[in-house]
Amino acid sequence: MPTALLRMSQVSKSFGATRALADVSLEARGGEVLALIGENGAGKSTLMKILSGAVSPDRGEMVLAGGPFSPRGPHAARLAGVAMIYQELNLAPDLSVVENVMLGQESRRCGVVRRADERQRVREALKQLDRTDLPLDVPVGQLSVADQQVVEIARALVTDAKVIVFDEPTSSLTRHDVQNLFRAIVRLKQSGIAIIYISHFLEEIRQIADRFVVLRDGSVAGSGPLAGATEADIVSLMVGRKVDELFPSVPHARGEVLLSLEGLSGRRAPRGATLELHRGEILGLSGLVGAGRTELLRCLMALDPVRDGRVRIAGLEPRRTPHARIRAGLGLVSEDRKTEGLAQRESIVDNMTYSRLQPYSRLGWLNLGRRRAAVEDWMRKLNVKARSSEQLVEHLSGGNQQKVAIARVMHQDADVLLLDEPTRGIDVGTKAEIYRLMAELVAQGKAVIFVSSYFTELLAVCDRVGVMSRGELREIRPASEWTSESILSCALGVDGRT
Amino acid sequence: MGETAAKLGLARRGGDFLRNVLGPFLALVVVVGIFWIADSMQADGGRFATLRNAQNILVQSATVGVAALGMTLIIISGGIDLSAGTAMALSATALAWFLREQYSPAVSVAAGIAVGCLCGCANGMLISLLRIVPFIVTLGTMTIYLGLAKIVGDNTMVRPLPAQVPLWMKQLLSPRVEYEWMVFAPGVWLLLVMALVTAAVLRYTVFGRHVFAVGSNEATARLCGINVPLVRITVYTISGFFIGVAGLYQFTRLTVGDPTSGTGKELPIIAAVVIGGGSLSGGRGSILGTLTGALIMQVISSGCTSLRLPNPIQEIIIGCIIIAAVTIDQFRQRRQAV
Numbered sequence: 001m002p003t004a005l006l007r008m009s010q011v012s013k014s015f016g017a018t019r020a021l022a023d024v025s026l027e028a029r030g031g032e033v034l035a036l037i038g039e040n041g042a043g044k045s046t047l048m049k050i051l052s053g054a055v056s057p058d059r060g061e062m063v064l065a066g067g068p069f070s071p072r073g074p075h076a077a078r079l080a081g082v083a084m085i086y087q088e089l090n091l092a093p094d095l096s097v098v099e100n101v102m103l104g105q106e107s108r109r110c111g112v113v114r115r116a117d118e119r120q121r122v123r124e125a126l127k128q129l130d131r132t133d134l135p136l137d138v139p140v141g142q143l144s145v146a147d148q149q150v151v152e153i154a155r156a157l158v159t160d161a162k163v164i165v166f167d168e169p170t171s172s173l174t175r176h177d178v179q180n181l182f183r184a185i186v187r188l189k190q191s192g193i194a195i196i197y198i199s200h201f202l203e204e205i206r207q208i209a210d211r212f213v214v215l216r217d218g219s220v221a222g223s224g225p226l227a228g229a230t231e232a233d234i235v236s237l238m239v240g241r242k243v244d245e246l247f248p249s250v251p252h253a254r255g256e257v258l259l260s261l262e263g264l265s266g267r268r269a270p271r272g273a274t275l276e277l278h279r280g281e282i283l284g285l286s287g288l289v290g291a292g293r294t295e296l297l298r299c300l301m302a303l304d305p306v307r308d309g310r311v312r313i314a315g316l317e318p319r320r321t322p323h324a325r326i327r328a329g330l331g332l333v334s335e336d337r338k339t340e341g342l343a344q345r346e347s348i349v350d351n352m353t354y355s356r357l358q359p360y361s362r363l364g365w366l367n368l369g370r371r372r373a374a375v376e377d378w379m380r381k382l383n384v385k386a387r388s389s390e391q392l393v394e395h396l397s398g399g400n401q402q403k404v405a406i407a408r409v410m411h412q413d414a415d416v417l418l419l420d421e422p423t424r425g426i427d428v429g430t431k432a433e434i435y436r437l438m439a440e441l442v443a444q445g446k447a448v449i450f451v452s453s454y455f456t457e458l459l460a461v462c463d464r465v466g467v468m469s470r471g472e473l474r475e476i477r478p479a480s481e482w483t484s485e486s487i488l489s490c491a492l493g494v495d496g497r498t
Numbered sequence: 499m500g501e502t503a504a505k506l507g508l509a510r511r512g513g514d515f516l517r518n519v520l521g522p523f524l525a526l527v528v529v530v531g532i533f534w535i536a537d538s539m540q541a542d543g544g545r546f547a548t549l550r551n552a553q554n555i556l557v558q559s560a561t562v563g564v565a566a567l568g569m570t571l572i573i574i575s576g577g578i579d580l581s582a583g584t585a586m587a588l589s590a591t592a593l594a595w596f597l598r599e600q601y602s603p604a605v606s607v608a609a610g611i612a613v614g615c616l617c618g619c620a621n622g623m624l625i626s627l628l629r630i631v632p633f634i635v636t637l638g639t640m641t642i643y644l645g646l647a648k649i650v651g652d653n654t655m656v657r658p659l660p661a662q663v664p665l666w667m668k669q670l671l672s673p674r675v676e677y678e679w680m681v682f683a684p685g686v687w688l689l690l691v692m693a694l695v696t697a698a699v700l701r702y703t704v705f706g707r708h709v710f711a712v713g714s715n716e717a718t719a720r721l722c723g724i725n726v727p728l729v730r731i732t733v734y735t736i737s738g739f740f741i742g743v744a745g746l747y748q749f750t751r752l753t754v755g756d757p758t759s760g761t762g763k764e765l766p767i768i769a770a771v772v773i774g775g776g777s778l779s780g781g782r783g784s785i786l787g788t789l790t791g792a793l794i795m796q797v798i799s800s801g802c803t804s805l806r807l808p809n810p811i812q813e814i815i816i817g818c819i820i821i822a823a824v825t826i827d828q829f830r831q832r833r834q835a836v
């Protein structure tokens with residue numbers, strides 16, 4: 001019977017009026033992988049922050065290996081034996097593998113680094129992970145993401161971590177690398193370390209985890225051994241409502257062709273993408289990370305260099321500049337709200353009207369009052385929650401930011417909306433609102449390309465779904481003819497068409 | 499599989515060594531080669547590739563070279579120091595003031611260097627404690643140090659009597675070497691020793707590694723328990739020491755303490771680091787590269803003189819070299835990233 005290495009009991013945390021965690025209790029046992037499952041906004045990241053010492057809980061207690069655990073900061077947590085492997089890796093790209101692993105805990109004598117000793121310790125850690133092939137002296141910036149992750153795990157091993165928390169570790173890995181990571185996790189587990197594995201890929205969790213805890217709205221919605229739980233059980237615990245409420249249906253009919261691509265090719269991806277998009281249609285784009293879906297949208301908007309191919313919008317061929325594409329009726333919602341999609345430090349009004357200021361301008365002067373009124377109208381329509389239209393976007397929640405981003409392309413009166421992962425990082429309620437919005441837009445005769453990595457929503461929301469793999473648009477079929485499995489095997493290129 | 503990967507690592511490491519260390523050095527060789535050829539093609543050429551000229555070039559680049567040692571540390575740690583020039587002039591002025599006021603040369607030199615250390619330390623403290631970006635802090639202290647130097651110098655140059663300046667100071671950076679066995683001026687040798695020590699500190703000490711870590715990814719450094727403010731303050735203070743020494747060098751060449759002599763000098767100092775492969779976004783840079791960078795600039799200006807090219811042309815060429823160095827560096831980075 002494995003022992004509980006880390007126990008959290010009745011942990012609660014509020015930020016202002018928002019209750020992020022309410023009486024959460026869980027225990028991570030040595031030699032076991034505990035999966036922490038939950039939608040975005042369920043409280044996973046707050047829990048992580050508490051474990052890492054970045055924030056301290058309002059109530060509740062934590063026990064690590066028999067002693068009280070209340071870290072005062074990330075470094076203290078690390079020293080106590082809790083290591084975090086974040087989605088965005090924490091490495092110094094210019095330092096070598098050895099230097100990164102030993103950072104902050106260098107072997108030293110009188111301030112001078114004992115290099116031989118360090119190499120020995122790093123080698124041991126890598127041996128434990130069965131990755132002795134990793135070069136020790138290469139700057140980690142030159143390694144693949146998968147190898148960088150190994151460096152972070154090795155760092156945790158060198159600090160003698162008792163508990164290692166993985167936060168969505170596979171989100172940027174290839175299939176092959178995922179299997180390597182899982183092998184490493186199994187080895188960690190065998191050496192008696194407790195693993196907390198955060199993810200919402202259920203297939204992965206089933207493969208690697210022993211037990212699960214589902215968080216919803218800041219509390220534990222359910223937990224138990226994975227062996228006895230079906231996927232449907234877990235999903236209903238996560239969502240907490242029936243699936244048809246989540247995906248509202250608005251009837252819409254398919255009209256004439258609005259957008260057509262012929263052999264569109266970019267620098268690396270897409271490669272020869274050909275498709276037709278009709279008015280009144282939602283086209284889903286699926287594929288693994290790096291399959292070229294984002295690149296396809298960016299080439300469409302002429303944001304990335306186009307090598308070859310034609311783009312026709314309502315029969316016309318606009319020039320290859322983002323400006324011309326916007327005027328032709330395209331509108332892109334970037335997958336990256338933080339750095340590209342929105343100007344975080346500007347107001348809602350500014351962000352919403354950047355792409356179309358003509359209605360409010362006369363001889364270059366803006367009628368601010370009229371613009372503000374129009375924006376507030378849109379905020380009401382999309383149910384954007386903010387103090388005022390002048391509030392800075394960076395102070396909004398993820399879901400409200402996304403609504404502002406979508407409102408911008410609606411405000412510019414785009415005919416074809418290109419939505420790149422619009423539901424990533426937002427809560428379930430807002431997701432449902434966005435699905436409804438998309439359906440309402442196509443019911444008005446517009447068209448939507450919807451990129452998502454989440455098969456369930458693609459199959460529920462889209463009329464047709466196309467699957468991309470290695471830059472190629474492999475196949476487009478009506479959504480009813482796809483299943484999660486067939487999408488995945490097409491995305492992996494294992495359907496005999498490779 | 500493991501072995502080949504290890505070999506690959508070794509090969510990459512060798513390649514990195516070639517690119518990062520020998521890269522700027524090759525550039526220096528090319529620049530010297532070009533001027534050598536151009537000079538010998540002139541009817542009355544032959545002045546460029548002489549020992550005398552080499553002595554001159556080294557002496558002339560020594561002041562920038564010393565200050566650039568500290569700037570290398572600062573830039574690797576992700577910072578910048580715009581006050582380097584005026585702080586150097588402040589040190590030189592203070593040194594001159596102490597000499598004029600009849601203090602012994604040893605005390606005066608110590609005072610000059612101490613002033614440099616204080617300037618650097620103040621920069622580091624302001625950056626770390628007020629959490630203002632280094633560019634802004636040092637933009638401010640640049641003017642502050644200029645003002646202080648003018649106060650010390652009472653708005654004019656501080657001119658000690660010739661008898662008050664000891665002989666060794668006069669010889670420190672004299673192009674004509676007193677003892678022939680030394681070949682180059684003592685100040686050049688001193689610079690070389692300091693450079694070796696600094697390079698060793700960067701490479702072999704925990705502190706040196708932390709400097710790289712802070713510049714490469716500050717968040718990671720903090721996560722790993724590195725005292726980032728302390729590293730910053732130490733880096734700026736060490737740099738202040740080198741600026742103090744550069745002040746001494748400056749003084750021995752001018753033999754007066756001129757409060758305004760440092761204005762604009764921060765630019766060649768920063769340029770030396772950048773030409774030598776330092777990255778203004780932090781995490782990269784080397785002492786050897788920096789010294790080569792300082793030499794490249796001096797070789798160009800000396801070469802242009804021997805070719806009788808006017809000053810403006812020299813300045814344009816140096817500007818082009820800076821941009822070219824950074825462009826090549828970026829190109830290299832992109833290729834490595836693949």
